[in-house]
Amino acid sequence: MAPVDRPDDLLRLEDLRVAHDGCDVLGPLTLDITARRTGIVGRNGSGKTTLARVVAGLQAPTAGRVTISGIDPAKDRRGALDRVGILFQNPDHQIIFPTVEEEITFGLRQQGRSKAEAAAAVTAILTRFDKLHWRAAATHSLSQGQKQLVCLMAVLVMGPRWIVLDEPFSGLDIATRLQLMRHMARIEARILMISHDPESFAGYDRVIWLEGGALREDGPAAPVLARFTAQMRHWGDADDLSHLAG
Amino acid sequence: MISLTSPVETWAHRWPAGLKLGLMSLATVALFATEDPAILGASAFGVALLYASAGARFARAGARQLWPLWPFLVLIALWHGLSGQVAAGVALTLRLLAAVALANFVTMTTRLSAMIEVAAVLLAPFRRLGLSTRALEISIALVIRFTPAIARKGGLLSEAWRARSRRRPGWQIVMPLAALAIDDADHVADALKARGGVLPIPDTDQKG
Numbered sequence A: 001m002a003p004v005d006r007p008d009d010l011l012r013l014e015d016l017r018v019a020h021d022g023c024d025v026l027g028p029l030t031l032d033i034t035a036r037r038t039g040i041v042g043r044n045g046s047g048k049t050t051l052a053r054v055v056a057g058l059q060a061p062t063a064g065r066v067t068i069s070g071i072d073p074a075k076d077r078r079g080a081l082d083r084v085g086i087l088f089q090n091p092d093h094q095i096i097f098p099t100v101e102e103e104i105t106f107g108l109r110q111q112g113r114s115k116a117e118a119a120a121a122v123t124a125i126l127t128r129f130d131k132l133h134w135r136a137a138a139t140h141s142l143s144q145g146q147k148q149l150v151c152l153m154a155v156l157v158m159g160p161r162w163i164v165l166d167e168p169f170s171g172l173d174i175a176t177r178l179q180l181m182r183h184m185a186r187i188e189a190r191i192l193m194i195s196h197d198p199e200s201f202a203g204y205d206r207v208i209w210l211e212g213g214a215l216r217e218d219g220p221a222a223p224v225l226a227r228f229t230a231q232m233r234h235w236g237d238a239d240d241l242s243h244l245a246g
Numbered sequence B: 001m002i003s004l005t006s007p008v009e010t011w012a013h014r015w016p017a018g019l020k021l022g023l024m025s026l027a028t029v030a031l032f033a034t035e036d037p038a039i040l041g042a043s044a045f046g047v048a049l050l051y052a053s054a055g056a057r058f059a060r061a062g063a064r065q066l067w068p069l070w071p072f073l074v075l076i077a078l079w080h081g082l083s084g085q086v087a088a089g090v091a092l093t094l095r096l097l098a099a100v101a102l103a104n105f106v107t108m109t110t111r112l113s114a115m116i117e118v119a120a121v122l123l124a125p126f127r128r129l130g131l132s133t134r135a136l137e138i139s140i141a142l143v144i145r146f147t148p149a150i151a152r153k154g155g156l157l158s159e160a161w162r163a164r165s166r167r168r169p170g171w172q173i174v175m176p177l178a179a180l181a182i183d184d185a186d187h188v189a190d191a192l193k194a195r196g197g198v199l200p201i202p203d204t205d206q207k208g
């Protein structure tokens, strides 16, 4: 699908800082993102989820500013609804409603769509993913990958210009991951994806590497990922030295 | 014990939520208006027939939902047995069983969004006064949705306890369970916020 380019589809972080309990966990970070596909990598605890939450407006920064397609996502919650959607690291934390249909409908009603419009949009998104038979399914009875797909549909149906994905593939088997990646490749919205797996960034334009809450590298996907992978191997090898031979 | 999902689609799913809730309220008032064990027994039997009419699979699922009630029923029977008011004990047990089973039947056969719509209609006068009732509507939904989830967490915690202990867990799991519930509440708050939080939605078709 051809991307619809709006001049204001810009994610701007200005001197962004986030502290938890007085302890700096992210920033200062100043970045402009316009790429269609941007990856975020870094070790555990490097601040990736914190960045995702701030971008999606779930958390206000301690200092500095976030602007996404013209609005402040933490302050303008109504405006944020059609600008940015987020897929949580754990789909169990995202699903609110007992059936697939209700889960997908909720966001649409929040956007002020009528019941009839919402029902039509639910049918459209389920059809697009070839999952019309999931409509009445109980969300708690779905597998992890199926839950992840429901969350993705619930976010996509709202038509946000940006989608933030926090490790969408963790806990999925290889086939499910490939299917989900294929679905994601077709998304028109701009994507900001966190992942530990360099292979999941196939086709990505740009990769941002965080280290201890600060920017370690930022640039075209392939070279940044290559250096990131080499560094991770190196750190991994360092741990291997403590293993006993035998 | 309150379940929102039935394993099968039944005739009762096609009834309007408002009608089901209305009939249930009337029946519950009636149950509390009588002391006659015969009438209460017939009512409990009637509720059992209701479950049976929805098919064997549904009835089995319903029975499983109601099973956690037994300690309360035993307690009531013991208490009344000891104090010699056997007839009153039987009446109370039957009434409780019939009322809870009926409520469970309605929740099993009604979609959560339909319940919220009924709440929205009932709250309409407050909206006309300019108050937002959306928070209350969502709260009702969340209580219904997360009561079984928290009960399940309690079950998992006691399993985790038993896996490493020879004794049964008691009050010791109350604190961790409370912590889990608070943790869950945090996640739900985030999930709600990610989709706009508690926004008042247009009133146009809430009455539908």
Ligand SMILES: Nc1ncnc2c1ncn2[C@@H]1O[C@H](COP(=O)(O)OP(=O)(O)OP(=O)(O)O)[C@@H](O)[C@H]1O
Pocket (backbone or CB within 6 Å): A020, A021, A025, A042, A043, A044, A045, A046, A047, A048, A049, A050, A051
């Ligand atoms: N609510 C919180 N309270 C206190 N500290 C927090 C909180 N959330 C995150 N942190 C801290 O912030 C830092 C960054 O956490 P974050 O979750 O953003 O890392 P991450 O890069 O997503 O890690 P992972 O790869 O493990 O998911 C960590 O040191 C973490 O301990």
Ligand SMILES: [Mg+2]
Pocket (backbone or CB within 6 Å): A048, A049, A050, A089, A166
């Ligand atoms: Mg994380």
